[in-house]
Amino acid sequence: MPGPFQYLVWFLCTLLEVSVVVCSAARGSFRRYLSLNVYMFAACFVNLARFKILFTYGYLSPEYGYFYYYSDLLLTIGLYCALMGLYSRVFEEMGAGKYVRLGAVLLLLGTAAFSFAIVQQSSSRLAGHFVVDSRVMGHLVLEASQNLYFVGLVLTYVLWGAMLKLRETRTRLIQLVLALGLYFSVFAASYALRNLYTSLDGVWPYLIPISGCLLPLAWTYAFWRIPEDARITPSRLAVAPR
Amino acid sequence: MMAAFILVCSVVTLLQFFVWYCRSLIAASAKEALSPEVRDVTGIARAASGEDFTRVMQLLQLCPERPEDRGSIQAVGTYFGLLNFMRATLARMIPSMRAWTESERGSCAYFAAIALERRIAFSRGMLAQQMES
Numbered sequence: 001m002p003g004p005f006q007y008l009v010w011f012l013c014t015l016l017e018v019s020v021v022v023c024s025a026a027r028g029s030f031r032r033y034l035s036l037n038v039y040m041f042a043a044c045f046v047n048l049a050r051f052k053i054l055f056t057y058g059y060l061s062p063e064y065g066y067f068y069y070y071s072d073l074l075l076t077i078g079l080y081c082a083l084m085g086l087y088s089r090v091f092e093e094m095g096a097g098k099y100v101r102l103g104a105v106l107l108l109l110g111t112a113a114f115s116f117a118i119v120q121q122s123s124s125r126l127a128g129h130f131v132v133d134s135r136v137m138g139h140l141v142l143e144a145s146q147n148l149y150f151v152g153l154v155l156t157y158v159l160w161g162a163m164l165k166l167r168e169t170r171t172r173l174i175q176l177v178l179a180l181g182l183y184f185s186v187f188a189a190s191y192a193l194r195n196l197y198t199s200l201d202g203v204w205p206y207l208i209p210i211s212g213c214l215l216p217l218a219w220t221y222a223f224w225r226i227p228e229d230a231r232i233t234p235s236r237l238a239v240a241p242r
Numbered sequence: 243m244m245a246a247f248i249l250v251c252s253v254v255t256l257l258q259f260f261v262w263y264c265r266s267l268i269a270a271s272a273k274e275a276l277s278p279e280v281r282d283v284t285g286i287a288r289a290a291s292g293e294d295f296t297r298v299m300q301l302l303q304l305c306p307e308r309p310e311d312r313g314s315i316q317a318v319g320t321y322f323g324l325l326n327f328m329r330a331t332l333a334r335m336i337p338s339m340r341a342w343t344e345s346e347r348g349s350c351a352y353f354a355a356i357a358l359e360r361r362i363a364f365s366r367g368m369l370a371q372q373m374e375s
Contacts, residue, residue, distance in 0.1 A: 185256035192249035
């Protein structure tokens with residue numbers, strides 16, 4: 001059962017997700033960044049639904065477990081859609097948005113197929129057993145999440161590389177993409193670490209929810225503080241001194 | 243094997259994204275000018291230096307917090323710590339890195355001074371509202 005700290009972070013995260021949508025709408029950017037806002041709205045809805053299921057069925061119930069992992073998977077796919085929205089914002093002037101989106105969808109399907117293959121291979125190994133160990137199932141879920149977050153990270157890295165190459169100057173767009181890159185990196189690293197060191201079970205109930213607050217916090221800041229017409233020189237962001 | 247590969251790549255990109263994100267925060271505030279009043283208070287006469295950062299952060303803590311800039315100030319504070327670490331280790335071996343870390347630390351101090359300017363304006367606004375009501 002989650003403790004007071006987890007409930008507090010959970011509540012804070014939901015509040016921050018709402019604040020992204022509110023700030024974006026208040027600054028007149030709701031439709032411009034529609035995919036990001038829809039994702040944040042969905043994340044907020046999922047948080048509330050998880051809370052309801054937790055209180056109705058309990059933390060250790062299969063209902064909560066299934067809802068948690070399936071909604072997590074759907075949210076990750078939603079985040080891919082948000083990323084594709086950012087791709088189309090970056091490439092809108094080149095008219096290459098639809099090709100990039102097609103590539104991203106193919107990559108997503110490829111990752112899903114790869115993860116499914118891993119799950120099926122492990123299931124066939126388990127076929128001889130009458131009872132599937134819940135720890136093995138948990139491991140499979142972790143592996144699939146780790147792969148999905150890593151592909152998200154690679155896609156964000158490619159997008160950032162393209163933005164530097166195209167000398168993208170829109171400050172808000174830059175901050176939205178960099179925050180997404182940070183989020184994917186933290187989650188991919190967390191899931192990989194969790195896969196490697198299963199003994200560190202006590203750390204994850206704290207690390208994962210806190211990391212989940214990063215993205216809505218950074219996006220709220222970007223929508224609230226950075227005006228849409230703000231510009232920066234991309235060379236300022238290059239690490240090497242010029 | 244796959245998990246280890248993903249872990250290493252993710253940690254490397256995490257560091258890169260963190261540095262780029264902090265630089266984008268700093269670059270966004272670099273265009274704003276400091277008022278003579280804040281220059282007086284912080285002691286930043288012309289260009290800010292890394293040595294000013296701690297003093298400006300102490301002044302920042304004296305002002306009422308603005309919730310929307312708390313995260314960015316913490317991020318830049320962590321970036322400043324990372325720069326200090328690089329200055330104490332890598333920059334001793336690579337002279338060009340020393341100049342770069344110094345300039346970055348100065349940018350962090352300027353970012354903090356701009357945040358101080360905003361907090362002072364925010365506090366004045368709140369005080370004015372209280373006086374009116």
